[in-house]
Structures are given as C-alpha cells and as structure tokens.
Amino acid sequence: MTLQAQLDAFKTDFEAGKPPYNVPPSVIETMHRATAELIASGAAGRALKAGDRAPAFTLDDPDGKPVSSAKLLAQGPLVVSFYRGVWCPYCNMELQALQAALPDFEALGAKLVAISPQTAVNSRKSVRQNALGFPILSDTHNDVAASFGLRFELPDYLVELYKALKNDLPSFNGDPSWTLPMPGRFVIGQDGIILYAEVNPDYTRRPEPEDMLPTLRRAASVAA
Template identity: 85%
Template sequence: MSLQAKLDAFKADFEAGKPPYNVPASVIEIMHRATAELIASGAAGNALKAGDTAPSFILNDPDGAPVSSSELLAKGPLVLSFYRGVWCPYCNMELQALDAALPAFRRLGANLIAISPQTAVNSRRSVRQNNLDFPILSDVHNDIAAAFGLRFIMPDYLVQLYTSLKNDLPSFNGDDSWTLPMPGRFVIGQDGVILYAEVNPDYTRRPEPEDMLPALRKAAQSISG
C-alpha cells in the first residue's frame, strides 16, 4: 500500500470518529477550516523550489550532537523532511515510509534527515516509536523551516482547539510561539542546489518516497560523471 493510501485510510477512520479516535465533528470542521485557510493564503508558494539554493544549517540531533548540512553534503546528496512532531500521526506514517525507503536512498549515496521544532526528548521518542534509522534534528523556533519558507503561525482558534485537546505545542517544542512547518520534502545536491521540492499546506497529503528517486539518480550521475 502506498504512503498516501495509508494516510487516506487513517484520515477516513479518524474523521468518521471510529474508535479509538471518537473525534467530534466540530473538531474536524475546525481542522478543515485551518487547512483551507492555509491553502488559500498561498503560503506554500513562498517555499523554496527546485533550482533554489538551500540554506546551510547546523542543528542538534536527539543526543545533542551538532549535525552540519555542509558536512552531510560533502558525503553525498541530502534528503530532507520537515516533521511537525511526535503528536502528528500523519507525520509518523511518513517517517516510517521514508525509513523503509532509506536503503534505496543510501544505494544512491544519499543521507536522510528529518527536521522538527520539537525538543530532543520528543525526537528520541519519535525515533524509538517509529523505529527509525535516521536522525530527527531540533529546529528551535522553526528557524530553518522559516529559511525554507515553511513556517506559519497557527490561528488563534486552532491554538484554542489544540489547547482543549491537551496538544500542548509549547511543551512539545520548548517554545511558546505556536508555529509549525508545513510538511516539506527536499532533495539537495552536493552543490547545495535543490533538485526536488514538494510542499503541501494540507498536512494529510504527502509525496511518496519513491518520487525522489529520479532526483537522487540525477545527483548520483553528476557525481560519477
């Protein structure tokens, strides 16, 4: 089953209020409103695209060790996924799918990392629960997400909903700004140029891991050539 098919199946059960979710229709309506408004805002159009130069960064892994994008790119292409957090089931399913595709990425010489605003302890939890073989780096205040054009401020009514559901992002992230990254997936070549970019303001929609393979093959050919 494809990643999107799994996400669609989960969404259907979740929005139907099937156990164990039992989510009221009013909550679903608010989530739909927030997604529709983010789409209508055109924010995704501000995100970096293929052909743009990716910003360099140094972020800490879950154990507090610094990870440099420049050092990773010196070894090969980089697959980069922006991850909202351990609380997001759609994001966790995406990470699992990326992990399953990791051997294919590595055969093409690429590294894979995820970037999240959540704290290190929550990233360790994400790695453990999803059985990941790649790191989740901590992007405090979503600064790197902003550099890629992904950061957005949650509307007040959505903050109120999250608070009522005890989805306390300030605690998850160690930051009270109530910002999130739009889900984004990038392939960056060794020269720092983005070869593939997919950003969707609808967090229930994610590209397939296989969609990045043509860009990674192109990067591998440029290395060997």
C-alpha cells in the same frame, strides 16, 4: 500500500469518529477550516523550489550532537523532510515510509535527515516509536523551517482547539510560539542547489518516498 493510501485510510477512520478516536464533527470542521485558510494564503507557493539554493543549517540530534548540512552534503546528496512532531500520526506514518526507503537512498549515496520543532526528548520518542535509522533534528523556533519558507503561525481558533485537545505545542517544542512547519520534502545536491521540492499546506497529503529516486539517480550520475 502507498504512503498516501495509508494516510487516506487513517484520515477516513479519524474523521468518521471511529474508536479509538471518537472525534466530534466540530473538531474536524475546525481542522478543515485551518487547512483551507493555509492553502488559500498561498504560503506554500512562497516556499523554496527546485533551482533555489538551500540554506545551510546546523541542528542538534536527540543526543545534543550538532549535525551540519555542509558536512552531510560533502558525502553526497541530502534528503531533508520537515515534519510537525511525534504527536502527529500523519508525520509518524511518513517517517516510517522514509525509513523503508532509506536503503534505496543510501544505495544512491544520499543521506536523509528529518527536522521538526520538537524537543530532544520528543525526537528520541520519534526515533524509538518509528524504529528510525536516520537522524531527527530539533529546529528550535522553526528557524530553519522559516528559512525554507515553511513556518506558519497557527490561527487563534486552532490554538484554542489544540489546547482543548491537550496538544500543547509550547511544551512539545520548548518554545512559547505556536508555529509549525508545513510538511516539506527536499533533495539538495552537493552544490547546495535544491533538486526536488514538495511542500503541501494540507498535512494529510505527503509525497511518496519513491518520488525522489529519479532525482537521486540523476544526482548520482552527475557525481560519477
């Protein structure tokens, strides 16, 4: 089953209010409203695209060790996936799909990192819960996400809904702001130029990991 098929199946059950979710229709309507408004804002169109230069970054892994994009790019192309947090089931399914594709990335000489605004404790939970073999990096305040054009502020009505659902982003992220990254996937070449970019303001939609393989093969052939 493809990643998107898994996401669609989960979304169908979640929005139907099936156990164990039991989500009332009013909650679903609020989530749909927020997604529609983010799409209409055109924010995704302002994110970095293929051909743009990727911002350099250094972020801490769950053990507090700094991970530098420059050092990773010295070894090969870099796949970067921005996600919302361990509390997001869609993100966890995406991380698992990326883990399954990791051997294919590594065979082409590429490194993979995932970036979220969550604290190190929650990043460790992401790694453990999804049995990940690649680094999860903490992007405090979503500053790196902002440099890629992904950061957005949640509208007040969505903040109130999250609070009612006990989804306390300031606690998850160690940051008082209510911001998140739009899910984004990038392949960065060793020269720092973005070779592949996929950003979607609808967090229930994610590209297949395999979609990046043609780009990685071309990068590998150039490096050879």
